[in-house]
Amino acid sequence: MTAPAPRMRWWGWGEDGHDAPLSAGAQTLLAQQIGPLPQRRRDPVALEDVRLPAAALPATARERLVAAVGAEHVRDDHLTRVTHAAGRGYHDLVRLRAGTLDAAPDAVVYPADAEQVAAVLRACAEDGVAVVPWGGGTSVVGGVAPLRGTHAAVVALELARMDRLVAVDPVSLTATVQPGIVGPALEEALAAHALTLGHFPQSFEFATVGGWVATRSAGQASTGYGRIDGLVLGLRVATPSGEVVVRPVPASAAGPSLRELLVGSEGTLGVIVEVTLRVRARPTVRRYEAFSLPAFGVGADAFRALVQDGDAPDVMRLSDPQETRVSLTLAGDGLATRALTTYLRARGHADGCLAIFGWAGSSEAALRRRRAAAARTLRAHGAVALGTPVGQAWEHGRFHAPYLRDELLAHGVLVETLETATTWDRLLELHDAVAAALEHALRERGTPPLVWCHVSHVYRAGASLYFTFVARQQEGTELEQWHAAKAAASDAIVAHGGTITHHHAVGRDHAPWLPGEVGPLGVELLRAAKATLDPAGIMNPGKLVDPAGPGARAG
């Protein structure tokens, strides 16, 4: 078996054939809100024009890696290095499209099993080669940036060959999987047993289970099915110091939870080589439906009531007024959209908030009961039912947004998302503070943004906020512009009681704000764990808590 082909096109999200041109309405909206866009499309350079530093893997290290995984599974051709040189954050896409990558892995290794992963880590620890564990490469926070830290070289450890469903226990409802399996393959394999994991992040089609677990991923149905951290029962992690095994028991009081120390470790402690997940009976009926809430605060109250009363749908998403306007505009220029807008205005929802709900279950009757209970709460909060077509339209396009991002980039638009979570009592304050920080930071640079937001993960104690913002790109200083906005938003998040990340993880981009969240002793605890499992500091340098400190050399 040769090394698998890259899953995504090298310069952007996903596969070709999914892009759609910006509608006239969207172009008008953008021009009105953020100013005129460049006439000329900014398309990516050709693959052969992407400049990379020369591969610099020492010969001895290369020999050991070949001994560990076989010559055909140590690759350093141009395409392989380019496709493992960046994740899929805005800053990644800007650099990929421009062909100006200042770092790339010196090689990409493709182990076949846990033993080969262990052999690779041993070789790299002895030879001082940094290792970036690689799942789907979909990180939007610099989590897979090929940083070498203080080491001579860096390799990407590709898990694409470790992509099997290992075992299913239909009695305990668990599934044991290898880390490199992607969402659709996992769901297909589980479907053969009438099971589902129910984890559908926007990256579902390309991200891997190992990546989800390493980053504490949350999916669109996580209000119903739970976050990935709640779905992990046991796991095995290969580290430079050996393998750590967390037994798959349903609950334990045997001291601090090592599972929770490994989940979310973002490749900085080791490589997840196997995960035992809680799965569920596969639903046979589903329903998606849209409502309009009269205002964001009222909508948040309704969402809170739903989850605190035990009537939460599996999917819950509440757009703020700005996101609602953008969604209706992007939905098209047709009569239907205009009729809907007129109808909502007549119902007093001129600043209405679009809410999407999804239910999944094993019987129509059960779904009807749950839907009726939720609808009662929604009506009590002044909601107007918009029916199932709008809900189905959302469901149909729910993995599409990253393609739209590529299209916006071609139009010279800065487009970025960021997310946080806090308790209900601070949710609106946090929403307004982050939006204001983004507004201010980008307006100050002469590129006023359009900022919108939704609530998409709901807990009894609070909820997430997911922001999207667009602005005209500052050509030549795209990354400085982005960083100014990102820093302003992150500062606002920390100042207003949010977590620096609810489901995107820390990676490189959020690392400067982690000490503010966990405190100096929290940082020391994370460093102590790293020193134990990765004494040479080879695992994913520069991410999460970088033991080499801010002076570490970028790869």
Place this chain on the structure above:
Amino acid sequence: MTAPAPRMRWWGWGEDGHDAPLSAGAQTLLAQQIGPLPQRRRDPVALEDVRLPAAALPATARERLVAAVGAEHVRDDHLTRVTHAAGRGYHDLVRLRAGTLDAAPDAVVYPADAEQVAAVLRACAEDGVAVVPWGGGTSVVGGVAPLRGTHAAVVALELARMDRLVAVDPVSLTATVQPGIVGPALEEALAAHALTLGHFPQSFEFATVGGWVATRSAGQASTGYGRIDGLVLGLRVATPSGEVVVRPVPASAAGPSLRELLVGSEGTLGVIVEVTLRVRARPTVRRYEAFSLPAFGVGADAFRALVQDGDAPDVMRLSDPQETRVSLTLAGDGLATRALTTYLRARGHADGCLAIFGWAGSSEAALRRRRAAAARTLRAHGAVALGTPVGQAWEHGRFHAPYLRDELLAHGVLVETLETATTWDRLLELHDAVAAALEHALRERGTPPLVWCHVSHVYRAGASLYFTFVARQQEGTELEQWHAAKAAASDAIVAHGGTITHHHAVGRDHAPWLPGEVGPLGVELLRAAKATLDPAGIMNPGKLVDPAGPGARAG
């Protein structure tokens, strides 16, 4: 304010006035099953006859502690030392009743707030004094044993003065509390806000929130309300290296969970000085009800179906046939019990298993719906409804078992409990293996036991097993006898895929089996955390993972 009085009688569980003599039926059952008991009661010695090592707190250390908390809050009188010299495990009770304590804290300090806790820890770290954090002192696994490790002295850090409800957020449904508040006081304070935590371990009346969090406690309603680890949103922990603060956010992807490293740390990393908990609307209606299941395996299947289908009652408890027989015998010798037994035999439940269910909610209608859904599943598994009186009788006596233990000890009976959890596919295998190990170990010593068990915490992936065993005490070698049984059961648990503890914690008693559960690297991770927060190793030596190793001197 002077130091609070001890909550429990010094030699046993709880307060006087709750003991009841063993019924004639129980005495007959015991004589039949485990052999004749001694004629003479074995009552505890008088308090003044309890022998303790002399208090040996160095004068400089004492001065610093007095400076930290005030002279009246550093105590070393006989009663205070005796009441902080042992928890409430079987081995504790044996030594307390005999008055043969080989260790006691050299002093007990009563800080008033987090600042005083920090000052106490600083003083002890500098002077090399070990610290045992003390909540309710209800540990049954040696978790509060006054071990000094390699240090010159040991103090108990009593949290009884830090017992306030600090704040309630009725919007986010959170409550922030000090660690020393006990169950009834917490529920009473929350009731004023129409809220409940819903955490009812058997130690509810005397244990503290800090103790629950430090030991990953589970309560009788945890199937419905969740374990304490699931109820902790944020916390503050004072450590010798400073304070660690975990922000109360509903969910986060900001790296490994430090919350889960501190929850369950059993006082070995620091002292929990504040906890923010998820609370719920206080239920206004409750229902307890009993059923009989035809056999343990069928009962487990029914319990699994209930939780996997989403119809689990809040309280779920399934006795094995032996526990069912014991329960019916203890319930009394009356006609009602005999009639019930006859009825069950007629229904084919001669080896039936008693099941107790509890529901709590805000409306009779909602409770009826949940009860009906559960009853359908139970009937499909051949269950026979026994009505609410049996359920209410369980609810009425649910905190009483530890008093019965004191009474059995007076009759010369070894009585101990232990617990574990595993996935559903291994539950019966584990049940049988642990019961057989206990049988074998005690029979071999000439004291054949009676062993019974129940399932009391139910998860989608598995369940807990809670064993009780009784045997004739071997006078003079009570602790060796106990240890032989405990070791045999623990070996069986590890060999058959269970966790060494589902909710009693590790303490001193389970520490030898922890490496088997978490592996050598897991142990290293726990030691690294301890070295970071407690470099002098003063926090609760000899528990969980003892960095001083097995050679450490017992206090």
